[in-house]
Amino acid sequence: SQQGEEDPQALSIQEGENATMNCSYKTSINNLQWYRQNSGRGLVHLILIRSNEREKHSGRLRVTLDTSKKSSSLLITASRAADTASYFCATDDAGYSTLTFGKGTMLLVSP
Amino acid sequence: EAQVTQNPRYLITVTGKKLTVTCSQNMNHEYMSWYRQDPGLGLRQIYYSMNVEVTDKGDVPEGYKVSRKEKRNFPLILESPSPNQTSLYFCASSLSRGAGEKLFFGSGTQLSVL
Numbered sequence: 001s002q003q004g005e006e007d008p009q010a011l012s013i014q015e016g017e018n019a020t021m022n023c024s025y026k027t028s029i030n031n032l033q034w035y036r037q038n039s040g041r042g043l044v045h046l047i048l049i050r051s052n053e054r055e056k057h058s059g060r061l062r063v064t065l066d067t068s069k070k071s072s073s074l075l076i077t078a079s080r081a082a083d084t085a086s087y088f089c090a091t092d093d094a095g096y097s098t099l100t101f102g103k104g105t106m107l108l109v110s111p
Numbered sequence: 112e113a114q115v116t117q118n119p120r121y122l123i124t125v126t127g128k129k130l131t132v133t134c135s136q137n138m139n140h141e142y143m144s145w146y147r148q149d150p151g152l153g154l155r156q157i158y159y160s161m162n163v164e165v166t167d168k169g170d171v172p173e174g175y176k177v178s179r180k181e182k183r184n185f186p187l188i189l190e191s192p193s194p195n196q197t198s199l200y201f202c203a204s205s206l207s208r209g210a211g212e213k214l215f216f217g218s219g220t221q222l223s224v225l
Binding site: 042043 | 146151152153159169201203208213214215216219
């Protein structure tokens with residue numbers, strides 16, 4: 001069952017700009033993870049934020065979580081062409097034993 | 112190097128011809144899972160395994176079989192493939208399926224069923 005829903009579906013920016021992607025979900029979660037996928041390749045884990053956390057940083061990545069709105073955002077600062085990829089949120093649903101992925105946001109960073 | 116290895120990377124077959132996609136991990140992970148990725152539908156879970164000899168259905172298990180006889184291997188079997196199983200398949204593993212465990216993905220298998 002689909003849980004996370006990313007927005008926008010696609011995002012095109014210039015190098016140096018910030019990129020913000022959003023994820024909304026429907027039910028209570030234990031934590032939320034963000035993954036990156038380069039064209040047709042396997043997903044790579046970026047960052048995890050737990051349900052009792054509001055913000056987390058990792059390098060140029062900043063993730064926020066608002067459990068009252070059931071939403072999360074991923075901010076990539078000072079984007080580079082190498083950041084071009086699809087980004088997925090995934091939720092650990094409370095009471096379930098699986099990780100459910102959204103449909104992803106395609107990010108294009110032009111030089 | 113810690114990794115999840117899937118084979119083959121590309122596979123073209125015909126309807127009804129049984130096939131197996133192999134998946135192996137070298138990280139001693141308990142949890143393994145298969146996903147398929149289709150345009151506009153994102154990643155959908157096919158089957159998962161919490162440990163050796165423990166498997167369970169995901170969201171789209173119809174037409175697929177799995178087995179987990181050894182901890183490191185989790186093959187995906189299509190007994191009678193059909194064109195609607197044309198997709199990009201990913202195997203993934205994690206240390207366990209506790210909250211907060213991240214998944215490690217294989218490089219994917221692009222399957223075309225003619």
